[in-house]
Amino acid sequence: MANDNAPFGAQESSLFGGKMLTGGGESDGELERVVQWFEAAGGDLENRFSSVMRQSLDEVLDGQRTGRYDVSELEKTEKTYLGTKVEIVCRAQFGFPRGAKMDYRVAGAEVDSKFSLSGKWMIPSEALGHICLLMCANDKRSSFSVGVVRIGEHVLTEGKNKDGKRHISSAGQRYIKWLCKDGVLQENLLLGLDTATLSRVMSAPAGQSRVDQLFRCVQGRVIDRNAVLTTGKQLDAPKRVRDSRRRLAREGVVVLGHQNDSPRVSHALGLPVAEKGTWVAARLVPAPTAPRLDSRRRVTIEGIDYVVAQSGEPPVPAPRIRY
Amino acid sequence: MANDNAPFGAQESSLFGGKMLTGGGESDGELERVVQWFEAAGGDLENRFSSVMRQSLDEVLDGQRTGRYDVSELEKTEKTYLGTKVEIVCRAQFGFPRGAKMDYRVAGAEVDSKFSLSGKWMIPSEALGHICLLMCANDKRSSFSVGVVRIGEHVLTEGKNKDGKRHISSAGQRYIKWLCKDGVLQENLLLGLDTATLSRVMSAPAGQSRVDQLFRCVQGRVIDRNAVLTTGKQLDAPKRVRDSRRRLAREGVVVLGHQNDSPRVSHALGLPVAEKGTWVAARLVPAPTAPRLDSRRRVTIEGIDYVVAQSGEPPVPAPRIRY
Numbered sequence: 024m025a026n027d028n029a030p031f032g033a034q035e036s037s038l039f040g041g042k043m044l045t046g047g048g049e050s051d052g053e054l055e056r057v058v059q060w061f062e063a064a065g066g067d068l069e070n071r072f073s074s075v076m077r078q079s080l081d082e083v084l085d086g087q088r089t090g091r092y093d094v095s096e097l098e099k100t101e102k103t104y105l106g107t108k109v110e111i112v113c114r115a116q117f118g119f120p121r122g123a124k125m126d127y128r129v130a131g132a133e134v135d136s137k138f139s140l141s142g143k144w145m146i147p148s149e150a151l152g153h154i155c156l157l158m159c160a161n162d163k164r165s166s167f168s169v170g171v172v173r174i175g176e177h178v179l180t181e182g183k184n185k186d187g188k189r190h191i192s193s194a195g196q197r198y199i200k201w202l203c204k205d206g207v208l209q210e211n212l213l214l215g216l217d218t219a220t221l222s223r224v225m226s227a228p229a230g231q232s233r234v235d236q237l238f239r240c241v242q243g244r245v246i247d248r249n250a251v252l253t254t255g256k257q258l259d260a261p262k263r264v265r266d267s268r269r270r271l272a273r274e275g276v277v278v279l280g281h282q283n284d285s286p287r288v289s290h291a292l293g294l295p296v297a298e299k300g301t302w303v304a305a306r307l308v309p310a311p312t313a314p315r316l317d318s319r320r321r322v323t324i325e326g327i328d329y330v331v332a333q334s335g336e337p338p339v340p341a342p343r344i345r346y
Numbered sequence: 347m348a349n350d351n352a353p354f355g356a357q358e359s360s361l362f363g364g365k366m367l368t369g370g371g372e373s374d375g376e377l378e379r380v381v382q383w384f385e386a387a388g389g390d391l392e393n394r395f396s397s398v399m400r401q402s403l404d405e406v407l408d409g410q411r412t413g414r415y416d417v418s419e420l421e422k423t424e425k426t427y428l429g430t431k432v433e434i435v436c437r438a439q440f441g442f443p444r445g446a447k448m449d450y451r452v453a454g455a456e457v458d459s460k461f462s463l464s465g466k467w468m469i470p471s472e473a474l475g476h477i478c479l480l481m482c483a484n485d486k487r488s489s490f491s492v493g494v495v496r497i498g499e500h501v502l503t504e505g506k507n508k509d510g511k512r513h514i515s516s517a518g519q520r521y522i523k524w525l526c527k528d529g530v531l532q533e534n535l536l537l538g539l540d541t542a543t544l545s546r547v548m549s550a551p552a553g554q555s556r557v558d559q560l561f562r563c564v565q566g567r568v569i570d571r572n573a574v575l576t577t578g579k580q581l582d583a584p585k586r587v588r589d590s591r592r593r594l595a596r597e598g599v600v601v602l603g604h605q606n607d608s609p610r611v612s613h614a615l616g617l618p619v620a621e622k623g624t625w626v627a628a629r630l631v632p633a634p635t636a637p638r639l640d641s642r643r644r645v646t647i648e649g650i651d652y653v654v655a656q657s658g659e660p661p662v663p664a665p666r667i668r669y
Contacts, residue, residue: 082405085431088438104427108408115411115579256438 053132054173054200057154060130061202064117069206075116076160076167077209079108086253092213094140094162102140109138109158125153134171142168145188150174157199160208167208170199212250216241230255234263235270238278238304243331248300264302272341275332279303283345291322292331306332308339376455377496377523380477383453384525387440392529398439399483399490400532402431409576415536417463417485425463432481433459448476457494465491468511473497480522483531490531493522535573539564553578557586558593561601561627566654571623587625595664598655602626606668614645615654629655631662
């Protein structure tokens, strides 16, 4: 019954008492087409939504200016704006045109963008009868979910807040068609660090010293551009990384990137291989001369074999790596 | 009477009936110290505040995703957030620590950040007795102002909005100590274009074609990175520019940058010399062979003299420029 020429609209009051909005068990061709549109959208849907959430969270946190990496530190106006940012980034990601009444037009349907950090979406009365793209992200758990639902009385709580908005009820949750349920959100590196490590990194007074500490304290795993910017509270992550390489070389710490020698060194040592805009730090020492007694992976740099240092081994200046 | 150990606070009710908040004619040592702090802050204060406003406006417009260049297109949540963004960017620009009650601590004083597009700042009751850093920006007029004022009954309107906020009254305006009055806001190129030009630029369907059109239609003046990103609705302005150079070369259009041959060519032709992250487009034709009849400035490229084309002159492929 729903088609492009007769979309469900809040104005069409005949629908509100009808089966579509009270039952919800009937088939909903328009909703199905929206689901199919996403399934056919191309690219890895989980990656694309993960990127939407990660970009939105990082931009509103504005780590390079504020040093923040935890959404719980956001002010109320910022949390409100986060929903708008997700709407914008998601529109750009999928190239949705604007709807006539709702945020997007997807497969001919009016679709409203709704983001919530907690998964308790606030649904305004204007959305009644329309499809909502429900998105939520839990940065601590590196998890997000995206689903679509047709808003009707049967999916909403009875109670309203002071702005007349209602939540999706527990019973209503089962009407959500999930596009990504518990998808993997790209990790927020700093948020995931233990308190002791964070304190060692963040207590350094100057931005560059904090970035140095990050590469000293977080080794053998991928460190992304945003983590560097947030730690340094400065622009230009690649510059910070170049300076850290220079400053950490005497301690044997290398900060491997995505080009020249880095991928070979990472691969040989069994470290993650960095992509563009990410880095992997490691402390290297010359490999023991009796290889049988040492099972560590080795890499030859300028004729000398190196291994990733164990914690007790004294620091030795790092080999020269073409970064 | 005001000093670092006894800042004016809303809690200190003895102040509210006192002369500080009703008269305003007395000297205010704390306010003076805040003004002096800014005057001594180093760098060009007008440039620094201009940069704060420009960055804040551009980031909330998010032109590369939305194609927007006019703050009148912002949604209500975005306009509210713009004040928060200005607060954040200004804190990062000047390195203010957070105040105990207000946004900043400047020269030992609690200072609240207040931004308004219209210059009608909304002052909450919590700010009473405190200093506000009042900032406003008019993007259409490429103008902004920044001042500080001690909030008291004598500077506020009587009426309150539903949130209990009041404006600075006309009479109150004269108590503002201006740090920059009608300062020059870095130009918003697209906002300043006439409708016909904008329509020729923006009507091209693909992002790269719009950027091509920008360099075709806007010549002889500086085009900044944000204008390119907003026109293209794409990331990576330098890549867009490189592609436009290739696509426009057959029409004789060059897009001069900040390095290699560009500064010499710009300088010789009397064009503005681009700084990093900006470009200047121009259509070149070989110079007429009888120089006496042509007063245009010339530049020699690969042994041939070129001039900036006049509108009637037929297109000739552009010289090879090392960009």
